[in-house]
Amino acid sequence: MSEGKLPVDIGIGLNTDMVVSGNIGSKKRMDYTIIGDGVNLASRLESACKTYGTHILISEFTYKQLKSTYYTREIDLVIVKGKTQPVAVFEVLDYHTEESYPHLNDALRQFRAGLADYRHGRWKEAIRAFEEVLEMNPADKTAKLYVERCHHLQEKPPKGEWSGVWVMEEK
Helix, strand or coil, rough: CCCCCCCCCCCEEEEECCCCCEEEECCCCCCEECCCCCHHHHHHHHHHHHHHHEEEEEEEHHHHHHCCCCCEEEEEEEEEECCCCEEEEECCCCCCHHHHHHHCCHHHHHHHHHHHHHHHHCHHHHHHHHHHHHHCCCCCCCHHHHHHHHHHHHHHCCCCCCCCCEEECCC
């Protein structure tokens, strides 16, 4: 931005899994590609960056393989299109500075508290926690999403037992 250029604004989805890779096609048209459930989940995470207002989302499978300490926060438990089992999704926050995300450590603690309340169906307490995150950083789109979700769930409580799992309808 200092040079008058807009920052690169992209979303990245990462997943660790077994995949099939290789050349697919005919002699006239050959493409090297990667296919499999692992690729599909990474693609869903990349798309989910828009929903959550994030830049880097990783699956629980990638999170478990990390060998160093990264600033992360669990974002959600989701069931992606075409699957039945929930997957924990994490946001990587290492690229942030105090300027791009003020009070990051305090906000992460508060976000975790809000997520715990959300998962236990304590909508009012969750809203309060996520609103505190927004007071520290009004640009936190994920906290804003959770405030909206909790208001919706207060008005239309889920049927049956609440599991805290969100079903992603979009690809």
